[in-house]
Amino acid sequence: MPLAPSTLAETELAVRLGTPPRCPGGPTWAIDAPEMPRKKTRRKGSGLTAKKADIHQLYQRSVQDPPTDIAFVDRVFKKERGRKPLLLREDFCGTALICADWVRKLPERRAIGIDLHGPTLKWGWRHNIAPLGEAAERVQLLQQNVLDPLPSKVDVAMAFNFSYCVFKTRPEMVKYCEKVRASLKKEGAFFLDIHGGSENTVEVEEETDHDDFTYVWDQMPYDAVNGTSLRYIHFRFPDGTALNKAFTYDWRLWTLPELREILVDAGFQRVDVYWEGATREGDGNGIFRRVRGAEQEESWIAYVVAWK
Numbered sequence: 400m401p402l403a404p405s406t407l408a409e410t411e412l413a414v415r416l417g418t419p420p421r422c423p424g425g426p427t428w429a430i431d432a433p434e435m436p437r438k439k440t441r442r443k444g445s446g447l448t449a450k451k452a453d454i455h456q457l458y459q460r461s462v463q464d465p466p467t468d469i470a471f472v473d474r475v476f477k478k479e480r481g482r483k484p485l486l487l488r489e490d491f492c493g494t495a496l497i498c499a500d501w502v503r504k505l506p507e508r509r510a511i512g513i514d515l516h517g518p519t520l521k522w523g524w525r526h527n528i529a530p531l532g533e534a535a536e537r538v539q540l541l542q543q544n545v546l547d548p549l550p551s552k553v554d555v556a557m558a559f560n561f562s563y564c565v566f567k568t569r570p571e572m573v574k575y576c577e578k579v580r581a582s583l584k585k586e587g588a589f590f591l592d593i594h595g596g597s598e599n600t601v602e603v604e605e606e607t608d609h610d611d612f613t614y615v616w617d618q619m620p621y622d623a624v625n626g627t628s629l630r631y632i633h634f635r636f637p638d639g640t641a642l643n644k645a646f647t648y649d650w651r652l653w654t655l656p657e658l659r660e661i662l663v664d665a666g667f668q669r670v671d672v673y674w675e676g677a678t679r680e681g682d683g684n685g686i687f688r689r690v691r692g693a694e695q696e697e698s699w700i701a702y703v704v705a706w707k
């Protein structure tokens with residue numbers, strides 16, 4: 400169902416998803432050297448409490464950084480295809496923050512956001528898209544399953560913050576990737592991110608402090624038979640209040656080799672992996688390079704680019 404400003408009503412916030420924090424990088428076998436910082440902004444604030452907080456705002460501040468993601472997409476696409484991509488489809492778009500940033504920068508750009516969850520899309524329209532003014536006309540939000548027929552033909556399809564991990568079986572993942580491939584222009588590309596590392600299958604609770612709240616990424620035990628794990632995002636506030644399980648994820652933890660093979664089986668011509676470099680302290684440095692191999696680390700995030 401397309402969502403346009405005229406069809407939107409004020410809605411309750413809804414509980415949904417999230418993603419792990421940025422992680423350390425490490426030694427890589429680079430085969431080219433593109434540079435892209437990624438993630439995180441901070442804002443001053445005071446007196447934020449569980450009652451006053453808006454979970455979508457907290458989520459966006461904690462785990463999203465559209466300018467960095469878009470700069471990565473632009474650079475990689477332009478290097479390969481010799482032009483900037485113009486039409487984006489953001490699958491699992493949630494609040495459509497990336498769609499908003501996509502059209503804001505260039506007047507010839509259009510974006511389509513797809514998500515199952517109507518209330519989240521409505522929140523996104525109200526807070527991220529409508530404030531764009533005229534540029535909002537170049538954004539379309541669709542409430543639908545990404546496994547249903549997808550609007551085509553886009554330059555770039557994107558599934559970020561590991562959202563495809565809701566698909567727990569290989570046939571489902573292949574089906575989704577086949578649909579994405581079919582929805583791309585001839586020169587199109589599918590951009591995904593993936594997280595992994597030796598800590599990915601252990602119980603970990605990791606806190607990240609922001610000026611006015613703490614973001615908590617909470618990993619439950621790993622099911623070794625099914626390759627699945629529950630993950631939660633909690634938010635804690637300076638007054639001692641908290642939003643526990645603000646977002647819950649029931650995920651299949653796809654490995655990078657599995658994801659690459661699935662994309663190839665879905666018909667993509669080439670699948671590239673971009674691995675993050677490390678600072679001297681061992682933290683991720685926000686610079687992603689195309690690699691053919693990489694040494695396992697405790698926790699990492701990589702970009703995967705599948706070319707039609």
Ligand SMILES: C[S@@+](CC[C@H](N)C(=O)[O-])C[C@H]1O[C@@H](n2cnc3c(N)ncnc32)[C@H](O)[C@@H]1O
Binds near residue numbers: 418513544561
């Ligand atoms: C982790 S959020 C991603 C939000 C945002 N794209 C980001 O990068 O942070 C995942 C979103 O996927 C949506 N979702 C889950 N399964 C879906 C499906 N089969 N089709 C469409 N959307 C789906 C959820 O409603 C949720 O808003």
